[in-house]
Amino acid sequence: MLQKQQLQAETIRRISGVNTRKCMKCGKCTATCPAHSEMDISPHRFVSMVENNEIDALMSSDSLWKCLSCFACVERCPRGVEPANLIEAVRVTAVRMQNRNRLLPENIPSLLNNKLPQQALVSAFRKYSK
Numbered sequence: 001m002l003q004k005q006q007l008q009a010e011t012i013r014r015i016s017g018v019n020t021r022k023c024m025k026c027g028k029c030t031a032t033c034p035a036h037s038e039m040d041i042s043p044h045r046f047v048s049m050v051e052n053n054e055i056d057a058l059m060s061s062d063s064l065w066k067c068l069s070c071f072a073c074v075e076r077c078p079r080g081v082e083p084a085n086l087i088e089a090v091r092v093t094a095v096r097m098q099n100r101n102r103l104l105p106e107n108i109p110s111l112l113n114n115k116l117p118q119q120a121l122v123s124a125f126r127k128y129s130k
Ligand code: SF4
Pocket: 022, 023, 024, 025, 026, 027, 028, 029, 030, 043, 044, 047, 076, 077, 078, 079, 080, 081, 082, 083
């Protein structure tokens, strides 16, 4: 089990391009994250857990779906760690393990309305269409 999580963590670090060892655990990413109060695993903990190969907990985390893909954490991090890229990599891995796309292009027109910001649509594609 540990080996499986270790391999998954290595894959997630590779596809995200994030070097988790650069994190100095300052918490600035969490402090700047507009969604952290909704998250069960805050951005700085997310980075630590990938570093420690604790992937199973991340895969079932609400944080995957609460993250707004706004990249504020990436802008704020003094060490260039890019927590958002890690979250996205875990999210993509979780979606692939479900073996289905959650948002298909042909379903989009029925979801549109005048109040939907375009950024929400772009964010939804990033989250659900891989
Ligand atoms: S801001 Fe960067 S260095 Fe600080 S805890 Fe977050 S990821 Fe780590």
